[in-house]
Amino acid sequence: VKVVQSGGGSVQAGGSLTLSCTASGQIESRACMAWFRQVPGKGREGVREDREGLASIDSDGSTIYKDSAKGRFIISISKDHDKTISNLQMNNLKPEDTAMYYCAAMWQFPMKCSETLNFTYWGQGTQVTVSS
Numbered sequence: 382v383k384v385v386q387s388g389g390g391s392v393q394a395g396g397s398l399t400l401s402c403t404a405s406g407q408i409e410s411r412a413c414m415a416w417f418r419q420v421p422g423k424g425r426e427g428v429r430e431d432r433e434g435l436a437s438i439d440s441d442g443s444t445i446y447k448d449s450a451k452g453r454f455i456i457s458i459s460k461d462h463d464k465t466i467s468n469l470q471m472n473n474l475k476p477e478d479t480a481m482y483y484c485a486a487m488w489q490f491p492m493k494c495s496e497t498l499n500f501t502y503w504g505q506g507t508q509v510t511v512s513s
Contacts, residue, residue, distance in 0.1 A: 382406040382502050384486055389507035392474055396511070400469040402484030402504050407463060411440045413487045413494035414458055414467035418480035418509075432483060434496030438467060445495050474511045481506045
């Protein structure tokens with residue numbers, strides 16, 4: 382399985398960005414995809430527990446948003462053969478949204494899809510910078 386992210390970049394406060402995540406190599410139909418972020422210098426780099434969970438989505442479309450994402454971010458999911466794609470549309474961005482953003486994917490999970498799962502596969506991360 383390979384997870385590749387795209388999107389991100391720099392934007393002024395109040396602007397929008399869409400991040401995309403493609404997980405390929407898994408034909409299992411039910412997936413849980415989630416988005417996280419980590420502010421540079423905050424917490425341990427590369428440590429999952431120090432990443433802030435933002436939103437998660439099940440293949441059936443069920444979503445969970447954490448407080449920092451509610452009302453501004455929209456998560457989506459789609460599937461094309463062995464590819465599962467998740468987008469995170471981020472609106473009304475604020476300087477405090479500046480961070481490295483990561484997506485994560487998991488299949489064959491017995492529990493409810495949420496950002497609390499011990500995700501198996503992670504994207505490489507993409508930087509989002511919001512200027513005031």
